């Protein structure tokens with residue numbers, strides 16, 4: 001299983017690299033690592049397991065964060081009302097944003113990252129809605145249209161595939177200043 005020891009932190013060069021396209025068919029090892037990434041997120045959101053293994057809570061993880069430089073991300077966004085039925089859950093290979101809204105959004109509390117062991121304050125402005133294409137674990141091409149939290153998480157994780165950290169988007173001079181048409185999400 002993936003634990004915090006497997007997650008590389010700021011300063012590790014792999015976090016700045018561009019990950020390579022995944023080739024199909026997947027090897028057993030690639031499939032297993034991708035599934036472990038999703039399982040890590042579920043474990044990190046489980047009170048008992050996260051306590052037992054000291055896992056930090058996350059809703060997204062990108063392969064470069066476990067020093068695997070291929071274009072794979074896992075997203076598991078829980079539905080607070082009903083934890084058994086997640087808002088959005090997927091393992092994406094070669095995710096590609098096909099189009100996005102002009103409208104932008106950001107989390108009112110800023111963003112965190114499992115590879116960043118410090119608070120970096122400030123709004124991270126992202127597209128409010130995205131249409132994306134990716135290949136799933138069975139090698140099938142999938143399309144998804146996302147908005148709000150799931151859209152933010154997927155953009156954060158795709159950034160990791162391109163060596164971009166969330167704080168690269170923060171306005172250094174005025175971290176909590178945004179244009180008035182940006183939708184601040186609480």
Ligand SMILES: CNC(=O)c1cccc(C)c1Nc1nc(N2CCN(c3ccccc3Cl)CC2)nc(N2CSC[C@H]2C(=O)NC)n1
Pocket residue numbers: 044045046056057058059060078107109110111112113114119120121152153156
């Ligand atoms: C600096 N202020 C902040 O971080 C911040 C501060 C307050 C609120 C938010 C909303 C903030 N922001 C933020 N909070 C999260 N979580 C909230 C806690 N949660 C979680 C934790 C434990 C169990 C189950 C769960 Cl569900 C896991 C997810 N996650 C992300 N991001 C940015 S996109 C990828 C995603 C990610 O998984 N990061 C590790 N940002």
Ligand code: NI
Pocket residue numbers: 112113114115156160
């Ligand atoms: Ni991150």
